[in-house]
Amino acid sequence: STKNLPVQDDINEEKEEDPDDISDLIGKGDQVLRLRLATDRLDAVLKAGFNLSRNKIEKAIYGDRVRVNGDRPKKKSQVVSEGDEVDLVRRYNATNPSFLDVSRxxxxxxGQYIRFREDDDDDDxxxxxxxxxxxxxxxENYRVPVxxxxNEE
Incomplete structure (x- = not known):
């Protein structure tokens, strides 16, 4: 009887991988977000990605709590691009102070600049x-350490 044998098409479908499906790479509490940014500046990316006020972002940048690809940003208007890693340093690690707890x-x-519909709520x-x-x-703490x-927010 061939009833219990898998159909060849089903086997092939299971092996196919969607290149956009990265759900197996996501840990607990991690998310892939689709954002629409006002600009490609560091402060705009932090605001949209972490849902923080501009005031808190400015304090974090000038308080040495933000890194772009491991380096201190020179200014909050620094441009970020595809492939960059932006870290927001939260605290020293409780079990090993030479490590840091960060949000990344x-x-x-x-993408490129797009003009959205006139009636769009998020027109900016x-x-x-x-x-x-x-x-x-x-x-690990950075080359130029924090x-x-x-502990201050």
Whole structure:
């Protein structure tokens, strides 16, 4: 009897992988987000990706709590692009103070400027982006280490 044998087509379908499906790479609390950004500036990406106020973002940038690809940004208007990793340092790791707990945005795709419909609620958002947000990562301190009190928000 051939009833219990798998159909050849079903086997092939299981082996096919969707290149856009990255759900197996996502840890607990991590998300892939589709955003529409006002600009491609660092502060705009942080605002959209972490849902923070511009004031908190400015304090974090100038308080040495933001890194782009492991380096300190020179200014909040620094442009970020596809492939960049933007870290927001949360605190020193509780079990090993030479490590840091960070939230990270990995820029997967950064589109070109688009003009959305006139009646769009988010009329100022013009750059489509796809980012992967890691809520809580533990990493080694950077080449140029973060210093100071990270317990202040």
């Amino acid at each position: 945005l990995e820029i997967l795709e950064m 958002a013009k750059i489509p982006a796809k980012v992967k947000r890691y809520k809580n990562l533990t990493i 210093k100071g009190n990270l």
